[in-house]
Amino acid sequence: MEKMERLLYEASVEGNATVLQSLLEKDPLILDKVTLNQHDDMPLHIASMLGHIDFVNEILAKKPKLSLERDSQRRLPLHMASAKGHVDVVKALVSANPDACSAGDRDGMNPLHLAAVKGRNEVVKELVRAQPHVARALVQQDTILHLCVKHNQLEVLKLLIETMSDHEFVNSKDADGNTILHLAVADKQIETINFLVFNTTIEVNASNTNGETSMDILSQGPNDTKYQQIIRCLTRSGAVEAEKESFFAPIPQNSTNKTGFDNKKYYKKPHLEKDSKNDNDDWLDKKRNTLMVVASLIATMAFQAGTNPPSGVWQDDSTTDPLHRAGFAVMVRNHPNYYHVFLVCNTVGFVSTLSIILLLISGLPFLRHRVFLWVLMVVMWIATASMSLTYLVSILALTPKPDSKPFKNVVNGIIFVWISLMTFLVAAHAIRLMEIFHKSPHSRKKPLST
Incomplete structure (x- = not known):
């Protein structure tokens, strides 16, 4: 009997279906006996793991129920074939018993989970097509999408998300409240993050049980090249850090939750000065970028004019x-006074905006101060006003009857509105600047010592 079992084992390793048929003719119960006596060297498990489709089909034709036999790790033959990526064997086993798709091993992983973490795309397609519901099975509160991110299987992740097409499924959370975006950011998987942010309905500002968003997770790591790429991607998608107020809630001393764990570890120590500095830097960067864009536009307009x-x-x-010479401005001959005003205003606007561009690209350290930014804004107002006057003079020179009363009323009304708006902006910013200086620590008087 031991000799026949050894022959059966060798036949399963080699995938020799002829030997299997010969052994079954001698002893029709040999498969049942081997399955009963052994736990890890069962013929169907071995053949499934090695991808011997003819051998597998022969066993399934004789004993289809053997597809539900488990080894010492509680794995079915379908687990072995799925993990190894043998698509033909998977199809045969699923056809013999579709319920095998939902069977979990000792770790709670079904065949689809194993195929996903191993990156077996074709097997994943087959299993999802056969039993779509198995994709929603959890492994210690992790979804199959969490497993894909943890094992960096982007292609399988794409396949599952496109196949399932479920907003809630994409935004599922694990035991710690982390979405797959949290995990991808923590592991700095740039391609996965780009796919999730721009091709799925992932909620970029979802919080975990610690109240952390994906941006909070990113800020905990080193500021390297991957950090810069990820933060640009998240910023473009509208991701932000969690509300700072959520970190400042009072925490009782020696308080514990119902499970006995210390609540303090779920709170971050507030860093007011750091957060304030980051917010100030972000505001300055946005203002500088806006000034650069507007200055470039006005400089182009002034050059063309x-x-x-x-x-x-x-x-x-x-x-x-x-x-009257070829290439000379016609306006010099027909409207010399207007042309002089036009030239002065246009030049002021052109030089002002070029100065702003030059200063912004110079990278000087004092450019990061709010006062200097305010000065640049004043220069931008001058450039804008100059271009407005340039436009007004151009219209006066091009209009056939500039002395008509209706025309004068319209022009005067526009000039009045423009001057009022400029006056309001200058006054508002002047008042704001004085308040900043008044509230600064250096402007406050020291109390008299007693």
């Missing part, structure tokens, strides 16, 4: 008029 003045340029030369 300077090289292509209103009314254009002469296309030929005149022998009698020295101002």
